[in-house]
Amino acid sequence: MLKLIEFPKERKYTTTLAGRPLVIETGKMAGLANGSCLIRYGDTVVLVTATASKTPREGIDFFPLSVDFEERLYSVGRIPGSFMRREGRPSEKAILASRLIDRPIRPLFPKDMRNDVAIAATIMSVENDNLPEIAAMIGASVALSISDIPWGGPIAGVVVGYVDGKYVINPTSAEREKSAMHVTVAGTKEKIAMIEAGADQIPDDIMLNGILAAHEEIKKLAAFIENIKNEIGLPKFAYDSAEVDPAMYEDIKAFALDRVKECLDTDDKKVRDGRLDALLKEIAEQFSEKYPDSPKAFGECLYKLQKYVVRRWILDEGKRVDGRALDEVRPLGAEVGVLPRTHGTGLFSRGQTQVLTVVTLGTMRDSQELDTIYEEENKRYMHHYNFPSYSVGEAKPSRGPGRREIGHGALAERALEPVIPSVEEFPYSLRLVSEVLSSNGSTSQGSVCGSTLALMDAGVPIKAPVAGISCGLVTEGDRFITFTDIQGLEDFFGDMDFKVAGTKKGITAIQMDIKVDGLTPEIIKEAFERTRIARIQILDEVMLKCIPAPRPELSEYAPKMIRIMIDPDKIREVIGKGGSVIQKITADTNTKIDIEDDGSVCIAAVNLEDGERARKIIEAITKDPKIGDIFEGKVTRIMTFGAFVEFAPGKEGMIHISKLENHRVAKVEDVLKIGDTTWVKVVEIDEKGRINLSRKDALNELEAKKSPQA
16 A cells, blocks of 8 residues: 655745735755745745755855746746747846846855855746745745855845835836836845846936835845744854965965055056966965965965955055046047948947947837746847957857846846837837947946947937946945946955946936945945936036937838738738738838738838838728729739729729720720739729729829929
């Protein structure tokens, strides 16, 4: 007789988040992970596990954390649309959700730990009102907190919206549609650890107060998770520290400190890197005999020395590596119309960071179709970001976009989305590609500026130009110093990369990366003010001087759009059997035609005359001919008594020989031949629906309209 398994006794912890029940279940599922929990937020259900390797990974100089947001389409009752009918590589939204969880939890791990840690959030059920990434973030915090993995949490996260002048925590699907901002905030009970925002030109004070409102909710959630940790949390395991030998570091510091200062004191990244490479060789020669088993540690010691110098300069002297003032932006450059046959280009440089963005306009058929767990099914506006190895002076083969590239592209897309005209105003799909040509800090914000230039160069009627800038931070105890426009070295050795994009009116996007356990409201407020001043300066003094407004006309190589409405009952006539009619129209007129179920027709043609020809053909098909209408048609048959003319696909009429010219015609062939095109006027429709046409009446009427007397 089969023995039935008895599931381990589970524990349930319940609270309320934004008026909806949040239930955390532990002890029943995924028992072999170091920590696991099932999060139920309304009908959204996410299984989150945290697993660590027993030994450190050899030969690395970083903490190996991986976070995977695993979309399962069964969670929304769908079968994947791919050929294999199963989930493949993560969608862009899944990658962005993974990054959203990674950023607030990473700084709370020990800096000297090298054990692999993997967080897996499997999305099992989705209710659109309750976002799965928020449930997954809370689940990651719970799984780590109750596990034996060393970690300094808990954290929690929520979304804050702004609907009808009021802040809304974790807005529902309907509220998100109306919200002027979508801001994901994560933090501990004490500080804010992560901000990811998209907003419709929101003023700084409204954004800041929204973030603080979110933190109040986060404090309650963090305390709730802390109680669970105190009740069932495991003791944290001991690990082998990867910290360099303190004695060796002090020896190298005494030998090389002044030399490091000399190496760093330049605004040229190539010069600085060359000096540091030479110094590392000197350090190896000096200390390889005393520390024969530590060749890799020499590089780590030099890295720590650079960090020490950069931070001491900023904290003690208010001095930056390249000599700039704390509020000074690097030299800027802007140019448009760089490439001859693309639809729009913008080249933006900030110091040694340089980004070229290219705009391509297409029909709505070119929109991206999405196969994810979210409600959005297609994207009309896409922004892609490429970061080739040559941009940092390295020789590596291209392997396609990684998570960082996808994240930076999404940030630029979010920054510009509020100013993109609606499809009714501008019936195009848009793809922007930002090519990073040179990188020395804040390329994502360079891509925002380059993209604004490219959109205006393409003639896209954006609502307002957008610029982006980053703010850095160095802390020491309760002291902090912020500074504008960080370069690469300040990003590596500082505590924060606070990216803010927006118009003169307000903020459109934020992304905050930090290396400390969180930020105070004072730091965030100061970062907002620094970035606001800088982005207005960039707009006024550089970008708008390069191109003050969108071009009045599209590029000659961009498709021209004509939109018309037809009777939905006539759609089948325009498409034809097996698509025969519409395929012939597009082939004959060199156009692309999209037809929606409501009868809206979008005709795209590089040559506007081709588009007008397609429009006339479609109107002829869908319009029931009336006496007096004039059409252009093609002769299909010749008879002794007249000619038959097809004036629209499937619609034909006859011109009697007496109606060909103003004078007597002996033979039809003297005037028309099969295949000729000619203007005709409807002069009679008999009781059987047969249409009689007149060529001479059509020509006389058209000639009269041309006459000056007319």
